Amino acid sequence: MKILVALKRVADPDNANKVKISAAGDAIDTTGLEWKTNPFDEYALEAALRLTENGKTPKKREGEVVVVTLAPKEAETMLRAALATGADRAIRVEANDADLDGRLVALALKALVVAEKPDLVLLGKQAVDGDSNQVGQRLAELLDWPMATFAATIKEETGALLVGREVDGGVATLRVKLPALVTVDLRIVAPNSVFSKLSQAEAGFKHNEGVRFAPLPAIMAAKKKPLEVKALADLIGGNQLNTKYSKFERPPQRSGGAKVKDVAELVEKLANVSKVI
């Protein structure tokens, strides 16, 4: 199976409370925050690796995993890290976040999918900076492909995937015929979440919890793997940005921090001060 995985670099999500707003209020300032791969995209990559290997021999790729990003040159560090964990090739589309919206990213990815002809496109369900949650759905529509969003489990079948989706109130299961697009949720990296046809052959096989880390020799080898750079205009033609941010602000801060000494005081305060019970 050939899989295309889209990755986005984001400001360190574990320190998202440290993002600043520019003095003019017209931009987000992430200075001082480390760039990280969007966690959901990391999970998508992990799912792609699990789908293209026999769990016992993770170094041998059955099929191909191509990672792609739309970002400036510094994001090649992220692509090299993806290559080190097992992806075969990388593509970077030269672009800045400020020049992109979900519509343009989906148009660019569509052009790449048409050229690369993968069997499956995997992405995170959302990027945790813009929290927009739209590129996967848009790309599936542009391709006229079936999709399964918010995937918690993927089981490979012949020419199809059985996908368990986390939805409000439960789990919805879809069967999508390949080629298809899947966006992944948190639980996709649990030990029993992804079964390829290869790993199913190994009854009782479990992956490790979470995403894998690259060993040093793989990091060295990744430097020699192919990384291609493309121009955004070649992929999206004359399409323009249609989402315009004019202002940013910090949400109001809560003034918490008060303590109560015991349960009796808590209940008394809830009843008589806050009047919520």
Added chain:
Amino acid sequence: MADALVVAEFTEDGKVKKSTLSAITFAKRALPALGGSFSILVLGANAAAAAAELTGYGAAKVLACSDASFAKYTAENFTPTVAEVGKAFGLVVATATSFGKDLLPRVAARLDAAYAGDCSGVSAEGGKIVYKRPMFAGNASGYCSLTTPIQVATARQSEFEAAAASGGASPIENVAKVAPGAAASRVEFVSLEAVKSERPELTEASVIVSGGRALKEKFFEVLEPLATALGAALGASRAAVDAGYAPGDFQVGQTGKIVAPKLYFAIGISGAIQHIAGMKGSKVIVAINKDPEAPIFQLADYGLVADLFVAVPALIAELKKRA
């Protein structure tokens, strides 16, 4: 002048979901920028019956499209019809439930429209719709406008109160299903395993009791009696869900449910940024944790440093004294 279209959502048995009423509120607030009216679109196996539930909210029309295939939702099957109807509107909106978040971006792509997802606010400024969106796990709000002829958006349910019935009787108009493309023939709805619960829905509850990893296997044993005593919904942190102590749809946080009840109990939850993003809109927050340094205490209106296995039963006893 343009109009707004609200895409309604239904339960498995064809009842209108309350979440739909938040999208109506959103549409009404955006209307001054459009200058027109709003209509509601209902897709279902028996859409006319469901449409009848929505005629009392002041819509210009309730558009109903019935087709047996709509009994089970797939975005591939719904998108062509929603987009075709949406072409006549300036704004297409739904509530940002897992249904709205799955369907509306796909509809936007079909209409070549820009999309503002999970909006926490909307206003009309100088004839333009301005969308307010939480970003960076709720640590920043961005205000944006969309410049495509049709705009598509989803509304965060906790930020838009349910529209109240305003009387009147909107006319119901039947619309034809648009034949879906190849994608719809390559997706099959297999099942929906609904988590059965007698409790209120997390996103609609006025009191929520959420638990963290500290509860271990006793998650339900400890929290259920408290939730029952308070008439509360049960929630969980990501850590508790990942550890298997609570089901996935309990998760409150940036990428789980976003909630804003009048009273929120965080029990054995340390307060990771991603969890706080999902509950900091709550009116009153109570935290119970044995670690006095837990970040959740900075946010809580009432913090109790205590062993939850002792404090929660004591709390239930105290509540019962008052009942």
